[in-house]
Amino acid sequence: MKKLLLLFLLVPFFVQAQVTLFEDDFEAYTATDNVGEDTDIPATYMSYDVDGDGYNWGLAHVDNFTQPFSDYYVGNFITSASYITNGAGGNGGQGALSPDNILVLPMISIPEYSADVLLSLLVGSGTDIDFFSEHYSVIVTTSSDQADILAATPLLETTLSFQGAEFINVPLDGYEGQDIYISFRHFNTTDEFLLCIDNLKVQYTDTSSVEDLEAHGFSYYPNPVNDVLNLSANTAIDQVEILNLLGQKVFVDTPKALQQSVDFSDLQSGIYLVKVAIDGSEGTFKIVKK
Numbered sequence: 109m110k111k112l113l114l115l116f117l118l119v120p121f122f123v124q125a126q127v128t129l130f131e132d133d134f135e136a137y138t139a140t141d142n143v144g145e146d147t148d149i150p151a152t153y154m155s156y157d158v159d160g161d162g163y164n165w166g167l168a169h170v171d172n173f174t175q176p177f178s179d180y181y182v183g184n185f186i187t188s189a190s191y192i193t194n195g196a197g198g199n200g201g202q203g204a205l206s207p208d209n210i211l212v213l214p215m216i217s218i219p220e221y222s223a224d225v226l227l228s229l230l231v232g233s234g235t236d237i238d239f240f241s242e243h244y245s246v247i248v249t250t251s252s253d254q255a256d257i258l259a260a261t262p263l264l265e266t267t268l269s270f271q272g273a274e275f276i277n278v279p280l281d282g283y284e285g286q287d288i289y290i291s292f293r294h295f296n297t298t299d300e301f302l303l304c305i306d307n308l309k310v311q312y313t314d315t316s317s318v319e320d321l322e323a324h325g326f327s328y329y330p331n332p333v334n335d336v337l338n339l340s341a342n343t344a345i346d347q348v349e350i351l352n353l354l355g356q357k358v359f360v361d362t363p364k365a366l367q368q369s370v371d372f373s374d375l376q377s378g379i380y381l382v383k384v385a386i387d388g389s390e391g392t393f394k395i396v397k398k
């Protein structure tokens with residue numbers, strides 16, 4: 109019994125899990141070695157060459173360069189050029205460019221019960237200490253069309269003020285329950301060097317709680333449970349999921365009924381998270397198995 113009480117103290121009552129929606133360090137791809145001159149992006153991404161010069165976002169690897177790119181980026185990263193070194197890469201180099209290149213991430217579904225949705229990424233310049241003033245914006249749209257991306261008000265628009273790279277955070281508030289596209293636009297820059305991106309991540313805090321289910325008359329008993337957990341509501345229970353504290357799903361069912369019994373008799377003693385969905389509302393609560 110003492111052990112059980114200790115577990116209660118260690119686990120906060122409200123479930124406020126940090127959830128990763130999207131993550132990419134670009135290490136799963138093969139970058140072609142024609143730095144800044146190519147269009148080799150991951151298949152799930154899109155890009156637009158708005159200025160139409162044939163140069164666009166492309167994957168590169170730190171080892172593609174004679175300069176020390178590994179000081180700032182790890183392995184593969186994605187880059188758009190405003191200058192291509194003469195003789196570099198496959199096409200012999202082009203000198204100065206005035207890019208207007210858009211990179212669009214795969215669609216991301218932001219859950220309804222989310223808060224503090226945050227985009228984080230490593231963004232920076234090339235390695236030339238005199239050429240780092242790349243201008244870029246971060247844009248969120250619910251369509252991946254070029255015209256819609258160009259018409260949207262950017263969440264962030266800035267010019268790199270330093271040589272090197274840094275991690276930045278861009279809050280994505282107000283997109284709960286929507287499917288979004290995040291874009292990076294490299295533009296309003298001429299004759300600098302490279303804008304580079306690595307270590308993309310989108311995460312959020314899961315705010316679902318059992319209060320959201322109370323409007324549907326939801327209740328459960330007993331807790332702690334020996335054998336059978338009984339769930340009931342006055343609207344059909346759409347889904348029940350049970351996870352252990354390692355996040356492993358140990359039970360899932362879609363009863364579509366006002367009542368549901370869950371057999372706990374084969375589960376080990378300990379704390380479980382029960383996730384219930386009713387008519388678009390979601391709630392999570394803890395159950396102790398004796």
Ligand SMILES: [Ca+2]
Pocket residue numbers: 133134135181182183184185306307
């Ligand atoms: Ca990387």
Ligand SMILES: [Ca+2]
Pocket residue numbers: 139140141142143144146147148166167168
């Ligand atoms: Ca490449």
Ligand SMILES: [Ca+2]
Pocket residue numbers: 157158159160161162163164207208209
């Ligand atoms: Ca271009």
